[in-house]
Amino acid sequence: MLPESEPSSWRVEPLARHHDRAAFSCGNDSLDHYLKEQAGQDMRRRVAAPFVLVSTHPNIILGYYTLSSFGIDLGDLPLDVAKKLPAYPVVPVTLLGRLAVDQRYREQALGEFLLLNALHRAYAQSSQIAAAAVVDAIDDPARRFYQHFDFLPFPDKPNRLFLPMKTIADLFRDS
Numbered sequence: 001m002l003p004e005s006e007p008s009s010w011r012v013e014p015l016a017r018h019h020d021r022a023a024f025s026c027g028n029d030s031l032d033h034y035l036k037e038q039a040g041q042d043m044r045r046r047v048a049a050p051f052v053l054v055s056t057h058p059n060i061i062l063g064y065y066t067l068s069s070f071g072i073d074l075g076d077l078p079l080d081v082a083k084k085l086p087a088y089p090v091v092p093v094t095l096l097g098r099l100a101v102d103q104r105y106r107e108q109a110l111g112e113f114l115l116l117n118a119l120h121r122a123y124a125q126s127s128q129i130a131a132a133a134v135v136d137a138i139d140d141p142a143r144r145f146y147q148h149f150d151f152l153p154f155p156d157k158p159n160r161l162f163l164p165m166k167t168i169a170d171l172f173r174d175s
């Protein structure tokens with residue numbers, strides 16, 4: 001295990017100038033490129049909020065995720081979930097647009113730590129800016145990662161998964 005990955009020193013913070021984006025490599029070109037070229041602009045324009053995971057070396061990005069406000073059609077949800085929501089055409093949700101861990105720090109539970117941090121942040125914010133679920137945008141390997149954490153598929157959009165905010169609330173009820 002590398003010195004950067006001691007759980008007690010992990011922390012998640014908003015992306016800032018001192019973070020070394022150039023060195024980040026998760027093996028997915030699109031996610032690497034996004035962090036290096038787009039995340040800063042998206043943050044300034046308020047279309048996505050990027051958060052990075054750092055440890056003892058405050059400049060080294062071990063992983064990152066982004067959150068945005070989003071809306072989904074009520075009809076896209078499974079019937080049993082939709083039935084519990086009011087019949088508004090669009091349901092407010094939080095979009096977990098991207099989540100990645102640098103290849104050098106894989107399989108040390110950083111992905112899980114980042115995901116739980118993102119879910120907790122979305123849950124905490126939802127009392128101020130309502131969101132009925134967290135939704136992600138994914139490819140095949142990523143789908144398996146999220147399903148490992150009980151995300152559910154949209155019936156007609158297999159590459160989009162969601163986790164109801166009620167489930168997330170239950171997860172953090174005692175924390």
Ligand SMILES: CC(C)(COP(=O)(O)OP(=O)(O)OC[C@H]1O[C@@H](n2cnc3c(N)ncnc32)[C@H](O)[C@@H]1OP(=O)(O)O)[C@@H](O)C(=O)NCCC(=O)NCCS
Nearest residue numbers: 098099100101106107108109110111112141142144145148
């Ligand atoms: C997916 C990713 C974030 C996982 O990061 P990681 O730090 O290696 O994962 P963790 O060590 O926290 O794994 C936590 C758990 O998830 C499981 N897991 C990790 N990747 C998985 C995958 N692709 N499919 C299924 N399960 C996975 C692990 O086996 C582990 O299970 P356990 O708790 O039962 O031991 C990382 O591989 C990555 O960045 N991949 C490229 C980008 C990507 O696909 N992002 C996802 C959404 S955009």
